[in-house]
Amino acid sequence: MxxxxxxxxxxxxxxxxxxxxxxxxxxxxxxxxxxxxxxxxxxxxxxxxxxxxxxxxxxxxxxxxxxxxxxxxxxxxxxxxxxxxxxxxxxxxxxxxxGGFFSRNVMQEDQEQRDLIEALTKSVSYMAKRRIGALISLEKETGMNEYIETGIPLHASITSELLINIFIPNTPLHDGAVIIQRKQIAAAACYLPLSESPFISKELGTRHRAALGISEVTDSITIIVSEETGAVSVTKNGDLFRDLSSEEFEQLLAHELLKTESDSLNRWIWRGRRSNG
Structure with missing residues (x-):
């Protein structure tokens, strides 16, 4: 032919x-x-x-x-x-x-994200008021199995009560980071890489350096509750958002996990909360 x-x-x-x-x-x-x-x-x-x-x-x-x-x-x-x-x-x-291989229940996923935000907001607010130190990292696109393997595997459902109990001082799991992966608590007492940036404020401790360190090598969102002051901070892409109120913290999570826009969110970012340490 x-x-x-x-x-x-x-x-x-x-x-x-x-x-x-x-x-x-x-x-x-x-x-x-x-x-x-x-x-x-x-x-x-x-x-x-x-x-x-x-x-x-x-x-x-x-x-x-x-x-x-x-x-x-x-x-x-x-x-x-x-x-x-x-x-x-x-x-x-x-x-x-x-049926999740070829389809995705958008409404169910949205509700799961809202439940996650609610659990995180409730637990972080509780720990901040009582100055219970905490470090929580949420995996996004970049895999974090390398860091999950350094901790104690849990594979537990996310609840505010469990998160609070993990970080109660002098308990076996309180020292280190909790990593949340695929809508569950993957592991606790995980080691995160410390940032070596010379621009980090001297008043920030190991938790903040670890949170900045993991944000420099992954796209994760990491939450810090200061044991000394009870202040709540969040790191993402090498940026540190410091001293967040409960409302600002919840708005930031909604902005990142639900992709919502907020005028007040933009205001506190431009007010100087955003820094690299």
């Missing part, structure tokens, strides 16, 4: 079906990446990519032994992936069974 006549056998329906096929494959891969985001499986994907590249290059240059080794790695690696990353596979299948 002449090449010029090849495309004459394709109908509009064929083009549409091919486009739909490509979009569906892209969507499935996108959802898989969202599921493994922030887990060790991300490193696995990078490793598989390297193996595929080496396999292609070894075949191109006639490196038969290396090509055979890479072929075996790809052949048996699939079984190893299922065994090693069983929790991630189970979570993906659970989302598929709930």
């Amino acid at each position: 002449p090449f010029s006549n090849y495309f004459e056998h394709f109908t509009v329906l064929d083009y549409l079906s091919n486009a739909l096929d490509i979009l569906l494959v892209w969507f499935v891969f996108y959802k898989i990446l969202m599921i493994i985001r922030g887990t060790k499986a991300v490193q696995l994907v990078k490793g598989i990519f390297v193996i595929i590249v080496v396999r292609g290059l070894s075949g191109l240059f006639g490196l038969d032994t290396l090509s055979w080794i890479m072929e075996q790695a790809l052949t048996w690696g699939f079984l190893a992936v299922i065994i090693i990353f069983q929790p991630e596979v189970r979570r993906a299948l659970e989302q598929l069974g709930r």
Whole structure:
């Protein structure tokens, strides 16, 4: 068949079906990446990519032994992936069974965010009044499993009562940070990297330096309650929002988690609450 006549056998329906096929494959891969985001499986994907590249290059240059080794790695690696990353596979299948793999209940997610804001506002207000030191970090797009692994795993539902109890002085979990991941308390007593910025005020302690440090390497939102003064602060993207009232704190969380706009929020930002330490 002449090449010029090849495309004459394709109908509009064929083009549409091919486009739909490509979009569906892209969507499935996108959802898989969202599921493994922030887990060790991300490193696995990078490793598989390297193996595929080496396999292609070894075949191109006639490196038969290396090509055979890479072929075996790809052949048996699939079984190893299922065994090693069983929790991630189970979570993906659970989302598929709930219908959450291809759809997202926006109203339910919005309500979950509001419940999170309410629990955080209530617990932070309680601890601030009693000068109970606290450090709480909320994971966003950048995975925080590296820091979660340094603490004590909880995987508990988020309630104000649990958050307060964690930070009660002289309890096993009070020293360190709580990390919230995927609408649950992933771990407590976690170690966060300290900021090395020379511009941080000398009056700020280790909690503030840790909060600024994690905000410099991730896009997380981190909440600090000062043990000395009871002041509430928040860090994000290397910025420190200091001495927030309960209303301002709640507005900031709503602005970040619900993407709401607030005139009063803008006012206190421009009033000088925003700084890098």
